[in-house]
Amino acid sequence: MGIGDIWNLIAMQPVMNTLIVLTSYLFNNFGVAIIVLTLAVNGIIFPLTMKQVRASKAMQDLQPKIAELQKKYGKDKEKIAREQMRLFKESGVSPAGCLLPMLVQMPIWIALFQSIMRVLAVIPENLVGLSGFLYSWPIVYTTLPLENHFLWLNLATGDVFLALLVGGTMWVQQKMVMTPATDPSKQSQSTMMLWMMPIMFAWLTMTFPSGLAIFWVTSNIFRIGLQYFIGGWGGLVKSEKKKPVGRDRKYKERIAQVEELPSGGADIVVPSSTQEEGSSDEESGDKRPDSGGGYTRSLRATRRQPRKGRSHRRKRG
Amino acid sequence: MRIRKNTVVIGKVGLLVALLLVGLTVLGCYGTKTSPEGGSGGVVADGTLFLAPSIKQAGGGLGCTPAAVDSKLVALSAADGTRFWEVPLEGSSSGGGFGCTPATTPAAIYGSPAVAGELVYVGGYNGKIYAINASSGAVRWVYPREGSLEPIIGGVIVALDRVYFGCSDGKVYALDAATGDEQWKVTLGDKIWATPAVSGETLYIGCFDKKLYSFNAVNGTKQWEYLAEGAIVSTPLIYNDTVYIGSFDRNFYALDAASGRLKWQFPAEKWFWTKAVAYNGTIYAGCFDGKVYALGAENGQGLAALDLESPIYSWPVLIDGRVIVANSDGRVYAIDTASNQATMLADIEEAVYAPLSAEGGVIYVYSQEQNLYALNADSGANLWNLTIK
Numbered sequence: 108m109g110i111g112d113i114w115n116l117i118a119m120q121p122v123m124n125t126l127i128v129l130t131s132y133l134f135n136n137f138g139v140a141i142i143v144l145t146l147a148v149n150g151i152i153f154p155l156t157m158k159q160v161r162a163s164k165a166m167q168d169l170q171p172k173i174a175e176l177q178k179k180y181g182k183d184k185e186k187i188a189r190e191q192m193r194l195f196k197e198s199g200v201s202p203a204g205c206l207l208p209m210l211v212q213m214p215i216w217i218a219l220f221q222s223i224m225r226v227l228a229v230i231p232e233n234l235v236g237l238s239g240f241l242y243s244w245p246i247v248y249t250t251l252p253l254e255n256h257f258l259w260l261n262l263a264t265g266d267v268f269l270a271l272l273v274g275g276t277m278w279v280q281q282k283m284v285m286t287p288a289t290d291p292s293k294q295s296q297s298t299m300m301l302w303m304m305p306i307m308f309a310w311l312t313m314t315f316p317s318g319l320a321i322f323w324v325t326s327n328i329f330r331i332g333l334q335y336f337i338g339g340w341g342g343l344v345k346s347e348k349k350k351p352v353g354r355d356r357k358y359k360e361r362i363a364q365v366e367e368l369p370s371g372g373a374d375i376v377v378p379s380s381t382q383e384e385g386s387s388d389e390e391s392g393d394k395r396p397d398s399g400g401g402y403t404r405s406l407r408a409t410r411r412q413p414r415k416g417r418s419h420r421r422k423r424g
Numbered sequence: 425m426r427i428r429k430n431t432v433v434i435g436k437v438g439l440l441v442a443l444l445l446v447g448l449t450v451l452g453c454y455g456t457k458t459s460p461e462g463g464s465g466g467v468v469a470d471g472t473l474f475l476a477p478s479i480k481q482a483g484g485g486l487g488c489t490p491a492a493v494d495s496k497l498v499a500l501s502a503a504d505g506t507r508f509w510e511v512p513l514e515g516s517s518s519g520g521g522f523g524c525t526p527a528t529t530p531a532a533i534y535g536s537p538a539v540a541g542e543l544v545y546v547g548g549y550n551g552k553i554y555a556i557n558a559s560s561g562a563v564r565w566v567y568p569r570e571g572s573l574e575p576i577i578g579g580v581i582v583a584l585d586r587v588y589f590g591c592s593d594g595k596v597y598a599l600d601a602a603t604g605d606e607q608w609k610v611t612l613g614d615k616i617w618a619t620p621a622v623s624g625e626t627l628y629i630g631c632f633d634k635k636l637y638s639f640n641a642v643n644g645t646k647q648w649e650y651l652a653e654g655a656i657v658s659t660p661l662i663y664n665d666t667v668y669i670g671s672f673d674r675n676f677y678a679l680d681a682a683s684g685r686l687k688w689q690f691p692a693e694k695w696f697w698t699k700a701v702a703y704n705g706t707i708y709a710g711c712f713d714g715k716v717y718a719l720g721a722e723n724g725q726g727l728a729a730l731d732l733e734s735p736i737y738s739w740p741v742l743i744d745g746r747v748i749v750a751n752s753d754g755r756v757y758a759i760d761t762a763s764n765q766a767t768m769l770a771d772i773e774e775a776v777y778a779p780l781s782a783e784g785g786v787i788y789v790y791s792q793e794q795n796l797y798a799l800n801a802d803s804g805a806n807l808w809n810l811t812i813k
Binding site: 230231232235238239241243245248249251252254 | 459460461463534549577614615617632634653654655672673674693695697712735737777
């Protein structure tokens with residue numbers, strides 16, 4: 108059994124057959140089946156996605172400090188790397204926190220992506236090929252071939268409106284997590300990515316089957332919702348000071364506690380970047396203390412306070 | 425200085441985005457065919473073999489954009505493969521050219537050509553029907569004269585001076601065989617990929633809407649319809665006033681040809697795609713489960729299930745009381761209808777989807793690798809083969 112066979116067995120077949128069965132139960136509507144499966148998969152990997160979004164945010168928040176290190180140690184790359192690792196460790200941020208969840212998610216996305224391509228079966232070769240992936244469930248055989256039409260869309264061909272929707276939602280999603288960089292070249296890179304990715308994806312969407320575009324739009328909207336839950340509108344809202352939402356509020360309150368504490372506590376370290384750029388971040392509304400790695404130690408410090416006999420709880424006791 | 429820096433940034437970001445997109449398209453499209461490649465078989469008439477190969481060109485586009493496919497109709501000597509003439513069949517433009525979409529819809533032919541009188545007829549994925557002079561290769565007419573239909577996957581048949589075919593637009597068309605003028609068309613419930621069959625003045629055709637239809641072949645009036653549990657893409661076999669057809673629901677059906685009443689049905693393990701053949705009261709039906717089922721024509725009794733080990737897409741042929749069938753791995757078998765035993769005749773080791781054809785004790789097999797084999801029907805010996813390019 109080769110890698111391809113194993114891949115088909117553990118990823119492609121389950122996803123494909125689930126899509127077909129879902130279509131059968133959802134009034135033979137393949138478009139709705141794609142949306143439901145995309146949401147279900149997003150729901151299953153939700154903890155990972157959450158971890159990834161938070162870790163990415165924390166990494167972004169550490170960028171000013173990393174820039175500081177680069178400035179301080181110049182061309183000594185070894186030293187910079189060592190200091191960066193120390194910074195990550197101290198801040199409780201793991202670079203793998205961004206990558207690992209993404210790596211775990213990748214096979215799921217690819218399986219979903221390939222399944223949609225195959226299940227649409229617009230040419231005989233694909234329909235013939237599909238037969239090798241089917242479970243022996245009768246429902247699968249009576250449902251195929253799937254109906255390609257959903258709303259105004261032919262799911263097997265590209266659609267301009269959907270392409271714009273993919274581009275638009277991708278832009279919003281990226282804009283939400285984008286933080287202003289201190290380095291102008293990095294800022295320029297971020298801006299380029301912000302525009303180029305959505306434009307390229309929109310272009311690509313026009314020539315891919317719309318079924319895939321539905322998958323992308325649904326995923327993007329899910330991520331936008333998730334990011335809003337974690338950090339509000341983020342980079343979408345520019346200058347106004349935002350009212351923290353949900354968990355955000357709790358972290359803000361904790362940070363406020365930290366800032367009120369006497370400076371004698373050796374463990375309390377408010378990252379210099381936060382101090383230095385506090386005003387600008389407040390203005391831009393981009394600093395999200397809940398997920399920012401820069402606050403991690405501060406938050407740890409607040410939790411440690413009772414042991415130092417300075418907490419309200421200790422006082423009350 | 426600043427401009428230079430910005431250029432470097434744009435370059436870096438552009439490269440990253442391009443890599444991401446290429447990676448995504450390659451991974452997503454891996455193992456997925458995105459362009460029709462065709463799978464037409466040959467038809468032999470008066471010593472000439474007519475074949476409509478689809479020639480894959482080298483290379484491809486960005487991402488998983490497939491390599492271009494050129495199609496043509498070729499007339500060859502059935503005796504030795506000498507080429508008499510060939511006619512290119514143009515694709516129709518469809519935009520695209522990036523991602524998974526080809527820039528033009530190839531003519532890719534799936535159904536075998538049909539020969540009647542002095543004309544050869546063939547329909548393609550590009551949504552066109554061609555009538556070509558069998559002697560000279562000159563194009564007599566093309567339908568439609570302007571534009572194109574939706575993809576035509578099934579083959580054409582010629583009867584009652586008409587050309588009949590089904591189309592992915594869900595319509596059955598009847599054209600005047602001499603002029604290409606439309607005689608009638610009817611709309612069914614879904615796409616049609618099946619080749620129709622005509623017996624007397626009745627036309628039978630299967631549809632994605634899970635129905636088998638019967639029409640008056642002269643005027644297109646519907647006579648009856650039978651609802652199966654799965655889509656029908658195989659071609660009906662009409663034998664002893666009974667219509668035999670397999671479905672995606674894994675059942676093989678026998679219906680009364682006059683009324684559409686179900687006589688019997690036989691369950692298999694996978695889809696039926698190919699047309700069945702009948703000999704001496706027995707129906708031989710190839711299935712995607714790799715078996716050829718020998719069934720009693722009257723009652724559907726399973727007489728034998730011959731395991732050929734890989735799915736059967738290709739139409740079988742009957743030669744001297746033997747059923748010749750090829751599996752998708754390229755092994756060609758002869759089934760003795762007296763004993764219902766299968767013997768391997770040849771192994772060409774290339775995928776075979778195209779219908780087989782035969783004449784004068786020679787079997788013609790066209791593989792997905794674009795090779796045409798002429799095999800001795802008795803011994804399976806390779807008489808000659810050639811690559812069609």
